[in-house]
Amino acid sequence: MDPEITALAASAGTALVTALATEAWQSASAGLVTLWRRVLPERADAVEAELDATRDDLLDAHGEGDHETRAELAAEWQGRIRRLLSAHPEAAGELRALLIDPQPQPPAAPAVTQHATASGESRVYQAGRDMHLGPR
Template sequence: MDPELTTLARSASLTLVTLMATNAWERARDGVVALWRRAVPERADAVAAELENTREDLATDPAAEGELAAEWQGRIRRLLAGHPEAAVPLRDLLHELAPATAPAAPAVTQHATGSGESRIYQAGRDLRITERSTER
């Protein structure tokens, strides 16, 4: 299988499982079912049921998120292998869902080492220092 399609399947499965616990879930579910309905219509209702079962499994055991994503990665990969034309609408769906999966803010990590009488000032954004030296 094309490595690009494998990467797309991985990304789609992670997005799908991540959205199962959000307000964007219904849109994600409907989009995935629509993909199957176009490519393999006889499986669409079963896929809808499998998505609901996966969501219930995730609610019961949040630690299973990676395992559930791997299961969906396999399903999506097989869909794309048999129907590569589904890659375009899948990419469109992921692009549409992207704001729902974007992190609120990037993580910031700061490290500092001081010695003697040094002073260290760190900030994640603006920093204003108003101390005045008492030495003359």
């Protein structure tokens, strides 16, 4: 067994399970599923379902104060990732990139363009966000 693959799988499994308990879970999950879809497309849907189940198990365990489940889930994913990398070592670079930058860059805030025309004694009130009229 290649020690570099083993170390990468260990890091990835731990990082994945940690991310699944945070708001970054969708990004982490999507990144791993994309990798799987490229390397083993026939397993990608199952991996996606397993990630969702892992997240559910992790959140349930956290709610019950069970700290051992996190380590068990990380070990499961370390094994899955190690087997994937052993069969497809060319995927190691893509996995490393996911570990370095797990979240895609957020989209830029949409530009707000407003146009209004008033005639006579009419008034136009425009706001790009909250607007409060009248006394407070």
